[in-house]
Structure formats: structure tokens, C-alpha cells
Amino acid sequence: MTTSPRVRGWCPGAWRPMASSDGLLVRVRPRLGRLTRAQGLALCDAAETFGSGLIELTRRANLQLRGVSEAGWPSLMAFLVEHGLVDSNAEVERRPALMLAPDWRDGDATHRAASLLVERLETWPTLPDKWGLAIDAGPEPVLTDASADLRLERSSEGGLLVRVDGRDLGIPVDDVDDAVALMTRLAWWFVDVGGLEAGRMRRFTAPLPDWAAADAAATTAPAASGPHLVPGAHPRGRVVGLPFGRAPASVLRSAFCAEDVTGVRVTPWRRLLLEGEGGADAAPVEGLIDDARDPRLAMDACPGAPYCTQASVATLRLADRLKGRLSERLSEQGGGRVHISGCAKGCARGRSAEVCLTGRDGRYDLILGGRADDTPVATDLSPADAIERIVAVLEST
Ligand code: SF4
Structure with a gap:
């Protein structure tokens, strides 16, 4: 150590x-x-x-x-x-992170694939730090929106698929062993053909090799995504x-x-x-x-000031003030509606949000339907003005 x-x-x-x-x-x-x-x-x-x-x-x-x-x-x-x-x-901790569909059970495909990967990752090449794998082999994928360079999930016909990030179709595999072998081969391919420069699979646009090409058959389309876990009672707890x-x-x-x-x-x-x-x-x-209607479930906010060196605004304080202005109906309409970011890096949410506030020089920029680094429709807002603008946008939808 x-x-x-x-x-x-x-x-x-x-x-x-x-x-x-x-x-x-x-x-x-x-x-x-x-x-x-x-x-x-x-x-x-x-x-x-x-x-x-x-x-x-x-x-x-x-x-x-x-x-x-x-x-x-x-x-x-x-x-x-x-x-x-x-x-x-420390080298073990550098290996790609695994994200599992959280309601896996002992011995199911998600659990077996993840356990096998944990054993096999020592045979993988060194990959960029942010590389990650989603092991999501339940009946319907739930990690579709989560960042992962390779994912194991079900096809619309119920078979297992390995899908490369950024590609709509997956590669059918017979079982968990084949899935792990294919993921291993794809990781080596990524490194061998120059993927390290792109960093992430999503940004690496090289055509997949013949042995990993997906045809457009129904067996290669992922199943429709299932719902995320919501606060409250669950069959597992x-x-x-x-x-x-x-x-x-x-x-x-x-x-x-x-x-x-x-x-x-x-x-x-x-x-x-x-x-x-x-x-x-x-x-x-x-x-x-503990309540699925809590408006905070519809909001993402990074730590901001005083926690982060990049931040000039107190994101969490603003998020807390905003919470009191938003109705419970907001969370029932799904997450990702409001993003409050201390700077354009957007750590709390990589994708678009209905309304996004990005901190800059102690004030906020307002972005509609975009990410923290997108072009704002209003700039230089005080926290009070920013809250009023967000409430007005959400009330009008
Ligand atoms: S988005 Fe910016 S301010 Fe917020 S945690 Fe990331 S780097 Fe820090």
C-alpha cells in the first residue's frame, strides 16, 4: 500500500x-x-x-x-x-467499473456475467479511467440511460445481446460465457485499432469488425427499457x-x-x-x-460551491430553494427535468434536461432542452431570477 x-x-x-x-x-x-x-x-x-x-x-x-x-x-x-x-x-481498482441492474438475484444472468467479468478483467487491456460496463440482463433493460462503453442486455426477443455504446443494435450471444468472451474481444479491439485516443466507445466511430457486426434482425434490437426503481417498498426491500x-x-x-x-x-x-x-x-x-412524488427526484444538482473548486455558485442551496416552489406533479412526470450545474462541465447530468442552469462568475445561465455546456437563452441571472425563470418554464408545460 x-x-x-x-x-x-x-x-x-x-x-x-x-x-x-x-x-x-x-x-x-x-x-x-x-x-x-x-x-x-x-x-x-x-x-x-x-x-x-x-x-x-x-x-x-x-x-x-x-x-x-x-x-x-x-x-x-x-x-x-x-x-x-x-x-x-490499485491496479484492480483501475479496471473498468461494472454497473449492475440493481435487482439482480444470485445465479441469474446479470449476477453470473458480472462475477465472471470480475475474474476475467485481469486479462483485459488497460483502458481509459472512465470506461465502464453495464450488466443489465434482466427481462427488460433498466440501465439504458446510464453511461457504459459496453453493455449486456436482452434483445426484444429475449436473447442476450452485447451492445457497444453509441450503436443502436447489439450482437447476439448464446450465453453469459460467450458474452464475457465477446466483451473481452471488443475491449482489445478498441485498444488495438486506436480507440484510446477517443477515450470512450461512444466517441470512437470506427466500424465494428466483421465478427462483431450487428445485422438489422429483430434479435439484435434491445428490449424496451423498464422503469427505474422508485422510492418506497420494493419486492427486495x-x-x-x-x-x-x-x-x-x-x-x-x-x-x-x-x-x-x-x-x-x-x-x-x-x-x-x-x-x-x-x-x-x-x-x-x-x-x-421515501416518497416517489418528492420533487427532488426530478432534479439533478452537482455539489457546486463551496465543495468544488470549479464552482462559483451554491448549486445545492438554489436547488433546495427551488424544491419548495415545485409541485409533486413534477416527479410523477419523470426525472431529468431540472439540472443545476456549478459550471459547464455538467457533472450531475451528462444528458439534456428540460431546464438547465449553469453557474458562471457567480451568476446563472439558463439553457432550455440542453446540457450544461449548451447555448443559453438567458445569461447573468441572479439566483432569485433563475428560480422564477425555471418555475415559469415548468408551469407552462
Ligand atoms: S459541474 Fe462543475 S462545479 Fe459542478 S461538480 Fe462538476 S466541476 Fe464542479
Whole structure:
């Protein structure tokens, strides 16, 4: 184990934390998208002992601790390794991240494929840090909107497909072993033919090789996407939302400590699935979203100032003020309606939102139907004006 952090300006990992205004950001990638109850509680302890006490759930279904000091980082890493939250080998943590459809069951195709990939990733080439895989082999894909360079999902006819990001059609495979073999071959192809320069599969426009070309048969079209998990009772337990993707460790500890909770599954929707028999009867936890009508579910907001060095605006404060002005009807119409971004990088949401505010020099630019870096329709708005403009747009739709 090394004794000093390698601070990087982007894509933090546990072994390569990123410096932010409030200290180091240390990201934990739960194995198979799941923590045991004991690991969840250990993560809460780690956040309070070594960090600021805040835990964030990212849109790539990772958990991150904020406010870690450089002096405290080696002890934090020892603690995370001891609890099986981080691998002691930094190279293992550099391998592509796996995102699993959160309601996988032991022995199903998602679980088997992900387990096999975890074993085989040591045979993969070194890939860009942001590379990721979605393992989404339930009856209907649920991770379609989540970022992944390769994904395993079902075809509209129920077979298994491997789909390269940016391509509408997938490549049919017979079983999980074939899927993992094909993903491995595609990863090597990406590196061998110059994909590293593009960085992500979506940006790499080279035609796929003959052995991976998809024809337009129905067997190669992915099945229609299924719904995301919504807060409330779930057949596997209970789903809770983290307001704008973050919560104090003390709040999460209360949720994890509930008597019947056996584990925690992460999702890319800023929601956790608390595994446990008594989900339907569980009492709401103060500080978490337990109601599918909560307007915050329709909003994305990055940490902004004072947490991020790039931010000149307090995004979370504005999001909180806006919440009180938005009706519950908003979340019933689906997520992604409002995006509040501290700068044009748009960390909280890579895709378009109905209304987006982007911070610039302490004020906000307003973008309609676009991303944080798109052309604004209004600029230089105060927080109060920005709120009025958003409310007016949403009320008119
Ligand atoms: S969008 Fe900008 S301000 Fe917000 S977290 Fe990302 S880099 Fe920081």
C-alpha cells in the first residue's frame, strides 16, 4: 500500500483521489453493486472518522467520501481495504467499473456475467479511467440511460445481446460465457485499432469488425427499457433516495441499522435499494427521500460551491430553494427535468434536461432542452431570477 495520495484533477478513485475545495474525494466502487450491511456501516464510520461525514452516490453508482485530508488518506485506505470496500491492489481498482441492474438475484444472468467479468478483467487491456460496463440482463433493460462503453442486455426477443455504446443494435450471444468472451474481444479491439485516443466507445466511430457486426434482425434490437426503481417498498426491500445524491453518514447509518436490512445496492439514479424482508413496513428515515412524488427526484444538482473548486455558485442551496416552489406533479412526470450545474462541465447530468442552469462568475445561465455546456437563452441571472425563470418554464408545460 502506498503512503501518499496521487491527486488527480478528474475521475477520482480510492487510490487516485481528487482534490476538491473541501479536501480529497475518495470513491468506492461496491463489488457487484452491493455492500453488506456491515460494509455499509463501515463506510459511514469511514466518512465520519476520515472525511467530512458526507457520502455521495454518483450517477455511475459509486459511493464517495468527501473532505478527506492528505494526512488521513493512508489510514482511510487501510480501513477501506480491511472492510473489503477497496482492493489492496490499485491496479484492480483501475479496471473498468461494472454497473449492475440493481435487482439482480444470485445465479441469474446479470449476477453470473458480472462475477465472471470480475475474474476475467485481469486479462483485459488497460483502458481509459472512465470506461465502464453495464450488466443489465434482466427481462427488460433498466440501465439504458446510464453511461457504459459496453453493455449486456436482452434483445426484444429475449436473447442476450452485447451492445457497444453509441450503436443502436447489439450482437447476439448464446450465453453469459460467450458474452464475457465477446466483451473481452471488443475491449482489445478498441485498444488495438486506436480507440484510446477517443477515450470512450461512444466517441470512437470506427466500424465494428466483421465478427462483431450487428445485422438489422429483430434479435439484435434491445428490449424496451423498464422503469427505474422508485422510492418506497420494493419486492427486495425498500428504495430510498439521497437528496441530490448525498446524505450525512449519520442519516445513512440510521437506514442501514434498521433491524432487517441485510445489504445495500447502489443505483445510478441516486437511490439505494435496502435489502430486507420488512421493506413495506419500514419507517421513513429523516433526511432520505421515501416518497416517489418528492420533487427532488426530478432534479439533478452537482455539489457546486463551496465543495468544488470549479464552482462559483451554491448549486445545492438554489436547488433546495427551488424544491419548495415545485409541485409533486413534477416527479410523477419523470426525472431529468431540472439540472443545476456549478459550471459547464455538467457533472450531475451528462444528458439534456428540460431546464438547465449553469453557474458562471457567480451568476446563472439558463439553457432550455440542453446540457450544461449548451447555448443559453438567458445569461447573468441572479439566483432569485433563475428560480422564477425555471418555475415559469415548468408551469407552462
Ligand atoms: S459541474 Fe462543475 S462545479 Fe459542478 S461538480 Fe462538476 S466541476 Fe464542479
